[in-house]
Amino acid sequence: MSDQKNFHPLAVEKIGSELALAWSDGSESFIPLEMLRQRCPCASCAGEPDVTGHVVTPKPVRGPGCFDLLSWQTVGGYAIQPRWGDSHASGIYSYRLLKELGG
Numbered sequence: 001m002s003d004q005k006n007f008h009p010l011a012v013e014k015i016g017s018e019l020a021l022a023w024s025d026g027s028e029s030f031i032p033l034e035m036l037r038q039r040c041p042c043a044s045c046a047g048e049p050d051v052t053g054h055v056v057t058p059k060p061v062r063g064p065g066c067f068d069l070l071s072w073q074t075v076g077g078y079a080i081q082p083r084w085g086d087s088h089a090s091g092i093y094s095y096r097l098l099k100e101l102g103g
């Protein structure tokens, strides 16, 4: 990708049970909400390396409505932070990760 620096979504939309993104390079991604939540990159869901670099994966925090995407906001021009139905909202998904999840 030659224009990596300016790579960003032109449009983000929730369509049914998927998050649809139209990217600045003309491509599109459709990410099932369930997969999106399962790949939540926050420390409580994905874990953090301890002092030895070993990543302990915690039991993911999931409550009722955890796969319902209520809203989202863009963060720092490089990521999207979704808010879920169980009020979990600490996952910050970089555009790169979203693109990867959307195939």
Ligand SMILES: [Zn+2]
Pocket: 040, 041, 042, 043, 044, 045, 046, 088, 090, 091
């Ligand atoms: Zn999380």
